[in-house]
Amino acid sequence: MIKLENVTKVYKGDVVAVRDATVDIGKGEFVFLVGQSGSGKSTFIRLLNREETPEHGTIYVAGKDISSLGAWKVPYLRRNIGYIFQDFKLLPKKTVAENVAFALEVIGKPRHVIRKQVPAILELVGLADKMENIPTELSGGEQQRVSIARAFVNRPLILLADEPTGNLDPQTSVGIMKLLDRINRTGTTVVMATHDRGIVDTMRRRVIELDRGQVVRDQARGVYE
């Protein structure tokens, strides 16, 4: 599903954020990206949805070489990749339902599809009774659920999450992880960057550790360190 071959990403000022990474992630896998601050986790994730392009190496997503993808095709790539932010990035003036619907509206989904899929996904994330609330009326955990609903409403093949529990307390984080686990069990590949030792150690999924951009550990059913 995701394959990196000798991928190197260098930012301006010669910062090597990812160095010669070779990783192969299969369909339906759940992968934790761990490593110290600045080790390149976010960069790794941004490379996967073409927010960044590598200086060297090749990246395949769903069998396609996305490092050489024409700029106009990038949106269509992203329709297959859900993205969850640490700070949720909900639109404050839109209701929960509108925030989720927005993701479908802007890729031109017809109205009747939106009307059906939005309540269904909000049901799945456990927010059926908060559809008409605005984000400030929700707890952090609930906001993150909305953000997950928005990322998953189009049923992407891949879900990328950059520290999705970074702004949440441990108990709320457990709820979010249960949700991501459920989504993963539907066959969605999940790649999640995290600092949360507890989560990684309880979930026991594949762990890829980065150190100054290099993959220093790639462990099935791994632990934080």
Add this chain to the structure above:
Amino acid sequence: MAISPIYALRETGQNLWRNFMLSFATIITIGVSLWLFGGFFLVNYAVDNATARWEGGIEFVIWMNPDASAEQDANIRNSLESPAISSFAYVDQDATYAEFVELFADTPEMYEVVTPEILPPSYRVIPTNPDADVVQELALQFADRPGVRDVVSADETIRQIQNQADEISRVFLIVSIILLIAATLLILTNVVSAIRSRGSEIEIMKVVGATNWFIRIPFMLEGLAQAMIGALGAWVGLFFLNNNVIAGLGDGDALELMRGFRVSDSEFYSTSVLMLGIAVIVSGIGSMVAVTRYLDT
């Protein structure tokens, strides 16, 4: 890519409200610049129409009586065969009628009551020496001759009118071009500020896979909407300029020289279409630069 018109309209409307003052300034600038631009064309058309008889160095016209005898006519023609006259052309009644019809093409009620027989034939004269005094004196020699109804000369006044109209319309053109540049920059600023104020929406759109065009179109429509509102205002102003100012000058009995100072309907419409085209181009450039510089990164 399907972009629903409701989505686009709603987004455009919201964008317009968000920055009402700036939008207002932009619309006014576009309106005034387009009005001046259109005014340039209208004044030019009107001057051309008014002075058509004086093109190609013709300095005076001898209008004959429609019932002048052949003898009187021959007499005049004889006098025109003189070294003082470089050349002359005889415009018979049918040709005069044709000109008349052309000049009043849009107002059939004018030429329907006129027949060639009642129109005066004329001699259009190009003197050897175009000096105003000489022309004046030459023209006067014909004024009292039998069979002559009137002699009209393109004296200094006409030249002055032509020159002044040229000056005025040149100022119109220059000012309108400067304002059009300002309008383009204002549209650009507007679209950029709309883009800035919607940073989070744009970020989400990009991450969920909205196409570039889908993201761009509401912003570009905003620029277009401003230009169109401005163009509408300019058009109303142009309509007023044409119907009240230019037509008023052309109707005046007082100024023989201004006769024919008018703009035909087709000239007015082509000016309107041109104005609309300029509005589209200005908003296109402004918003295109804005979206390519500030949206696609």
